Amino acid sequence: LLSSTTSPGLHVIHIAAEMAPVAKVGGLGDVVSGLSKALLKKGHLVEIVLPKYDCMQYDRVSNLRALDVLIDSYFDRQLYQNKIWVGTIEGLPVYFIEPHHPDKFFWRGNFYGEHDDFRRFSFFSRAALEFLLQAGKKPDIIHCHDWQTAFIAPLYWDIYAPKGFNSARICFTCHNFEYQGTASASELESCGLESHHLNRSDRMQDNSAHDRVNSVKGGIVFSNIVTTVSPTYAQEVRTAEGGHGLHSTLSAHSKKFIGIINGIDTDAWNPATDAFLSVQYNAADLQGKAENKQALRRSLGLSSADVRRPLVGCITRLVPQKGVHLIRHAIYLTLELGGQFVLLGSSPVPHIQKEFEGIANHFQSHDQIRLILKYDESLSHSIYAASDMFIIPSIFEPCGLTQMISMRYGAIPIVRKTGGLNDSVFDVDDDTIPSQFRNGFTFVNADEQGLNGALVRAFNLFKNNPESWKQLVQKDMNIDFSWESSAEQYEELYLKSVSRARAAKRVL
Ligand code: ADP
CATH class of the missing domain: 3.40.50.2000 (Glycogen Phosphorylase B;)
Known part of the structure; x- marks a missing residue:
């Protein structure tokens, strides 16, 4: 009992498709590194899992090396090997998953925009969880982001928690509801999720096409905490005009849904120290x-x-x-x-x-x-x-x-x-x-x-x-x-969710 109330730090694992500065397309990349750094500063153990893209900025990863073991993960009714790499990005420990799949999922010269993105990222989500299980990790929070890793939530509860990998609460952050990751229901099967079980209106079925599944909807339904990236946007997406078809799902799950505004990485974005500038400056010296x-x-x-x-x-x-x-x-x-x-x-x-x-x-x-x-x-x-x-x-x-x-x-x-x-x-x-x-x-x-x-x-x-x-x-x-006050809000959500789960376990 004591240990749960006085526990100094949480073990948080982010699983994402982007991380600045090595693999950044937009704001998602900034958030994964900014929030992680802020949580690390607050004394939490933070790790990140990314795909090993060929087009990453490898010069910004230090101590990159491959682990000795290969991880087998399920896809299309068979097992595929994954090589796991580990490195450090701006002080954060990062694992990179390199699938040995003939489709060369992350060997395309692009982060997104491929015809098989749904397959690429459902494969990655499954392989990431498989790695965490086999590595014996016991995270308190698994934090997934956007449609690419929203698969984590149903995969965790349907497949991994029953295997005993069940220490974590799942937090899902949607950075933009315009991108939802939909595909015909049968495509879910590839990563081992059961379409007949999940293609239901209260689970992963797309709200506008009933033969399709929607990964963001799965993230909302199956996560313990659901966030988006500002309070006003959290309100807008609960309306028919702003919800891109998910307003009713968000309203049904409103108790666990909240908007937290992003911070920026004030070390990377600092005119007083910015090495990209011809002259550094500050507010007192314009x-x-x-x-x-x-x-x-x-x-x-x-x-x-x-x-x-x-x-x-x-x-x-x-x-x-x-x-x-x-x-x-x-x-x-x-x-x-x-x-x-x-x-x-x-x-x-x-x-x-x-x-x-x-x-x-x-x-x-x-x-x-x-x-x-x-x-x-x-x-x-x-x-x-x-x-x-x-x-x-x-x-x-x-x-x-x-x-x-x-x-x-x-x-x-x-x-x-x-x-x-x-x-x-x-x-x-x-x-x-x-x-x-x-x-x-x-x-x-x-x-x-x-x-x-x-x-x-x-x-x-x-x-x-x-x-x-x-x-x-x-x-x-x-x-x-800075991320200071927003990271504090995430920390509070994590802690509340973890202590609720521990209290429930004690009752059981
Ligand atoms: P979004 O995530 O929708 O692209 P955000 O405002 O959240 O928009 O984040 C945009 C980030 O990408 C900022 O860090 C911005 O400086 C950067 N960015 C956008 N376009 C470019 C570009 N053409 N070159 C360099 N950085 C860019």
């Missing part, structure tokens, strides 16, 4: 920020003539969720208002990529506008540091990290009031909000008028009241966006 602006202008071939000309930044995946039509509009409006615009983005959607290539070519040698259509970590740091304003006109945004990063670098966010943006950006002109919390510009309607209103107000303040602008920049740079 001269350094001005020098970064000049350096970026020079390197991108933009005009440096007017130091006071505001630079508007935008760094994003170019997908409909991000409000691509409003991003396009913002480019032209910025030009009209006398600013400079720098976009760093790339698109997995061919027609959007093509459209932006057209705009990029049009402005190829323009001295106020530059579009760079690729993924570039180093350039992203330089843009955050150089920007005066940062635009995020999302249609929906589960949490969003770029508004927090931009504020930390002194770029004032201009955002649509949705999801996590609504929980982290508060309009400077909104009298209903205590003035100490006001930190940016927001708009409500996802149309050009909405965006115009916010961007024009930002330009006016920048041009007409430089002293207030400077104070706003300094205030934003000093806001605490």
